[in-house]
Amino acid sequence: MCTGQIMQAKITKTNVDRLTKGQILADKEVRGFVARKLDSGAVTFGYRYRDKMTGKQRWLGLGLHGSITAEQARTLAKKAAGEVADKRDPVAEQEDARAEAKKAVQAAINTVDAVLDAFEKDHVDGLRSGDQVKQAFTNHVRPRIGERSIYDLKRSDITSMLNAVKEEAGPVMADRVLAHVRKAFNWQMTQDNEFNSPIVRGMAKTKPKDRARKRTLSDDEIRDIWKALDEWEGPACYPRFVKSLLVAMTRRNESARLHTEELEGDLWTIPASRYKNKRDHVIPITPTMRALIDWKPAGRRNSWFVFSTTDGEKAFSGFSKAKKELNKLIAKIRKAERRPAMKQWQLHDLRRTGRSLMSRAKVDADHAERCMGHVIGGVRETYDRYEYLDEKRAAFEALAGMLEMILKPPGQTSAAELDGGKSVDSL
Structure with a gap:
């Protein structure tokens, strides 16, 4: 050869x-x-x-x-x-x-759970709203499609998931879940040539106009919520937490993550790092507010989270489960009194309700907006550096007074009895 x-x-x-x-x-x-x-x-x-x-x-x-x-x-x-x-x-x-074998391996690795894990680590961690995004995934996405391969997902799978979320938590939450999942899948497509997101236009459950909520709670609804919280048998911190959302007109996580390091004397300063407008927000602490946040853990701690189920070590986070139980208590109260079921509501409606109550109490509109942490724009924003602490304190006290009138209407049960035998200052 x-x-x-x-x-x-x-x-x-x-x-x-x-x-x-x-x-x-x-x-x-x-x-x-x-x-x-x-x-x-x-x-x-x-x-x-x-x-x-x-x-x-x-x-x-x-x-x-x-x-x-x-x-x-x-x-x-x-x-x-x-x-x-x-x-x-x-x-x-x-x-x-070989291509099919590779795809099978990718399918086994790239489950929805795996993609969400990577997306959270790369994109969500560190965001001010990061916990809300993760909670939406945990409560509504992972239990339904988490173990599925992203390559096997169909539009019908997404639609079925959103319908279930709508039934369980309302159409607004369904659209929030849709927005979060869309971002995660779009992120995956930037680095995965084989993946095409099954999310298409037209999957939203509400229109933009519908998502702009205007819901405020009526006086009867406020009384029902307070009564249900007095009968509450779940996490002990939850009633105080829910009431704080109305009394301090805060957003959910602003109250939930309240830490004693943010308290100094009669002021509560929510740091810019976790406030929506990225500015420190100072809330004068009224006696009503003080009764809700004046809590100490059983263990020895120099500082702690005020609303906690872990003895102050971690902030309360079981919102979805607790809200479902609260809704059941309210429904039970209304059914026993032969009243119609309470319309769907969200914790954020308490903040909007507090602002409306301030208007009923004749609080100056600018002061009420400052109590909510809203910036008064224009030239005033640039030159007016006055903190308005006394005015804000008076506004929050007016809110507490209006709430006392609601919980103690003429000819009905006293506010103390409605609040489980406590004074209105322990709202």
Whole structure:
């Protein structure tokens, strides 16, 4: 045999062992069956053929000499020859099989849970609203589609999930979940050529006009909430937390994450890092507010989270579960009194209700907006550096007075009795 030449002879172990680097041995019995010795010294068996559909010459690797015998390679070559005779393309089929295997591996790795984990780490951690995004995933997405492969998701899967969220938590929450999942899937598409998001336009459950909530609680609804909280048997901190949302007109996480390090004397300063307008928000602490936040953990701590189920170590976070239980108590109260069910409401409605009560109490509109942490814009924002603490204190006291009147309407049960035998200052 001459180096570099293609030699013809039956491919046997003896002839294969005689090959030198660069030599190719073409089998006399099975056309296209060859053995070639690589520069590395290894001998590879293969089958060469021309694809009848495209006319392209193909090479199908059959294995390395030593891993399989010459006779085993011959059997594989005969099988490939039969496939080619049937107008099949063994190489293409092999490539397709590898692609499917790779896709299967990706599917096993890239579950919805895995994508959400990566998205949270890369995009959500550190955001002011990060906890809300994670909670939406935990409560509404992961239990329903978390174990599914992202490559198997269909539009109908997303629609079914959103319908379930709408039924359980309302259409607004369904649209929030949709927005969060859309962002996560769009993020995945930027780094995954194989993934196409199943989310399309038209999946929202509300219109933009509907999402701009205007819901405020009526006096009867406020009394029902307070009464239900007095009958509460869940986490002890929850009634104080819910009441603080109205008394201090705060957003959910602003109260939930209240830490004693934010309290100094009769002032509560919510730091800019966790306030919506990214500015410190100072709330004068009224006696009513003080009764809600004046709590100490049983363990020895120098500082703590005021609303906590872990003895002050961590802030309260079981919002969804607790809200469901609160709604059940309210429904029970109304049913016992033969009144219609309370319309769907959210914790944030308490903040909006507090602002409305300030208007009823004739609080100056600018002072009321400052109590909510809203910035008075224009030139005044630039030049007016007065803190308005006395005015804000008076506004919060007016709110507490209005709330006392609601909880103690003329001719009805006293506010103290409505509040479980406590004074109104312990609202």
